[in-house]
Amino acid sequence: MSLVARYLEANGIPTVMIATARDIVETCGVSRLLFVDFPLGNPCGVPFDTDMQSNILGLALDMFETAEAPRTTVVAPYTWPAGEQWKETIFTEEQPFLEGEAYDNWMEAKARYRKIKEARYRKIKEDGQT
Amino acid sequence: MAEPVKYIDRTREYYLAQGYKKPYQWAHFDDVPFTKLSKPLAECRVTLVSTSDVAVANEDGEGRDKSNEFLVGNAYSLPTDTPVERLFSRQEYYDKYATHLDDVNSYFPVTRLLEKVQEGRIGSMAPRCHGVYTAYSQNKTLGVDAPEVLKRCREDEVDIAVLTPV
Numbered sequence: 001m002s003l004v005a006r007y008l009e010a011n012g013i014p015t016v017m018i019a020t021a022r023d024i025v026e027t028c029g030v031s032r033l034l035f036v037d038f039p040l041g042n043p044c045g046v047p048f049d050t051d052m053q054s055n056i057l058g059l060a061l062d063m064f065e066t067a068e069a070p071r072t073t074v075v076a077p078y079t080w081p082a083g084e085q086w087k088e089t090i091f092t093e094e095q096p097f098l099e100g101e102a103y104d105n106w107m108e109a110k111a112r113y114r115k116i117k118e119a120r121y122r123k124i125k126e127d128g129q130t
Numbered sequence: 131m132a133e134p135v136k137y138i139d140r141t142r143e144y145y146l147a148q149g150y151k152k153p154y155q156w157a158h159f160d161d162v163p164f165t166k167l168s169k170p171l172a173e174c175r176v177t178l179v180s181t182s183d184v185a186v187a188n189e190d191g192e193g194r195d196k197s198n199e200f201l202v203g204n205a206y207s208l209p210t211d212t213p214v215e216r217l218f219s220r221q222e223y224y225d226k227y228a229t230h231l232d233d234v235n236s237y238f239p240v241t242r243l244l245e246k247v248q249e250g251r252i253g254s255m256a257p258r259c260h261g262v263y264t265a266y267s268q269n270k271t272l273g274v275d276a277p278e279v280l281k282r283c284r285e286d287e288v289d290i291a292v293l294t295p296v
Contacts, residue, residue, distance in 0.1 A: 001179075001180075001181045001262070001293055001294075001295035002157065002295075003157060003268060003271045003272055003276060004179060004262055004271065004275065004276045004279055004293065005291075005293050006159070006162065006163055006276075007272060007276035007277070007279075007280060008179075008276070008279065008280055008283065008291050009162075009163040009164060009165050010163035010165075011280050012165050013165065013280070013283055013288060013289070013290065013291055014165045014166065014167055014289075014290050014291075015290070015291045015292075015293055016290075016291075016292055016293070017292075017293045017294070017295070018239075018292065018293070018294050019294070019295050020295075021135070021137045021295070022134045023134070023135075023136050023137055023138050023139075024137050024138060024156055025295075027138060027156050027157070027158050028156065028157040028158060028159060029158070029159045029160075029161070029162040030162060031162060031163065031164045031165070035134070037134055038229075039224070039225035039228035039229045040223065040224045040225045040296060041221075041224030041225055041226075041228075041229045041230070041231055041236070041237060041296055042224075042229050042236040042237060043236075043237060043294055043295065043296070044235060044236050044237055044238075044239040044242070044294060045235070045236055045239075046236065047229065047230065047232055047233035047236040048233050048236075050235070050242070053235050053236065053239060053242050054242050054245065054246075056239075057239050057242045057243065057246060057292075058246070058251070060292060061171060061246065061251060061252065061292075064167050064171055064174075064290055065167065065171060069164060070162035070163065070164035071162050080228070082228070084132040086225060086227065086228035087132050087133075087135050089227060090135060090140065090225055090227075090228075091137075091140045091141055091143075091144040092144070095227050105222065109266070113266040113267070
């Protein structure tokens, strides 16, 4: 997603990202990031809390007017209502990120991508020989 | 408040423990492009771009209505005036132990954006919003998907974009 933000920005469209994985977005580097310290899945606010969602979107829109330079990060002033325990358990053996069908889908997608890559590599090799 | 999760470290350790030898190379750039707003926000046309796999459900509620998606590479579109009740996501890359994706506006804030337009905070909403499927290839994202999103933004005379990964 950060790559798309960068591309739009480089082509004259100002962007703001609303995201929960601060390190991933900042490592890539985007113009404006509103960081919401929530579990992966709800960057725009707690489900069905329309007031909070409206405030979060408002903070993101403000950044179009306030950010003066790239890599501007604003931290939304919210904590996850059910507590911070999710931070301890995400990506652990006890709570595998993907399991069952989701894991199978992921492995299938990986296998598909590997095939595409191999086919492309073969083609480059063949083209090189002719 | 506990520190933000260090996803890059956490996923590296997680996948090493699962037997993967090569850690995923997260995209990293030293230079970051920046475009300033060229007119007041209240005159800007906004679009929404997301990697949340958000889709329009068929009339019968089963499966996905692809009639207006116009998929190119991993980029597709959704008419902005789709009733939000018909939007859903089957995205699997989220913290399913902590939350759920039952409220589209918690990751694809299309209703909240329309409200900001009504309030006059933003000028208007583009006729289409866009989705980009998670790709395993950064080259493909930059070579195909991002240019496709840009093309559609230009067709719709979009001034600014709000982006939401899941």
